[in-house]
Amino acid sequence: MGATLYELKAAAGALLKGFAVTFRNLWRKPVTEHYPDAPVNFLPRYRGIHVLQRDENGLEKCVACFLCAAACPAQCIYIEADENTAANRISAGERYARIYNIDYSRCIFCGYCVESCPTDAITHGHGFELATYDVTALLYRKEKLLEPWPPQRTSAPV
Template sequence: MSIIRNVAAIAKGMSITLGEAFQPTQVENYPDGKGPMRGAQFEQRFRGKHQLQRDENGLEKCVACFLCAAACPSNCIYIEAADNTSETRISSADRYAKTYNIDYNRCIFCGYCVEACPTDAITHGHGFELASLNATTMVMRKEDLLVPVSTGLPGSAKEELEVLA
């Protein structure tokens, strides 16, 4: 009796497989779509490449508190802090992140760094093409993660950021 049941289960599985084999293929329009995402559709909760945000004046939000690095279970965030001076203001606080690196060889995209940040300086973006054959290119530096300065900044903030660049 058990042999008949096993043969019936195999026959049912094979019939499903053969039925699906002759159906037309359904694929996403990823590589050929329009726009910067080329057809890819993202959910609200998608966790892509990290972004370091700026405030409304164009200054960096990161105050080098190291909470994101402490919350990271894979230890992939490296930060070096430096003090702001009266001549050069990088962030609105007393300190800023002189070096901010994320090693995507180790990152598991858990989102703990985003949750731990008190100033909402680090967020997940929608960058998803991160694959590389060279492991050294998987370490993203602060310059790679910073959101570009928006064109709607006040004049003094724009000039200040141009001096720093």
């Protein structure tokens, strides 16, 4: 008998807690995005399509160390490195990424590449419109990932 009363009390308590949450949210402003009719409001740490960053002089921050590719659990980053020369300086380091591809048909947006990068060269932007019928269009090359130079006001890297 005592055990049944205890269970009834616990169930009533759980029900009341549930209804309290419901009623609290009844009066809150709904969080509804009206995409595509209105721009989406992203939280600052949203992990969208990557951006390859430049330094204040416009040089690419990527020094082709391959750490991001090594950290990627989906193995979707492909890099080919090349040497900087006095006549052709692309990054501030010894090497730069001549080729830097990300295959978004495999990327799981885990952020490991961003965390592993020693120069903050790769970050997540707020791009998210990846849907396509053509899987080859999901292979993003460096030219598409690289921050434009001179900088544009619309780019929003994290």
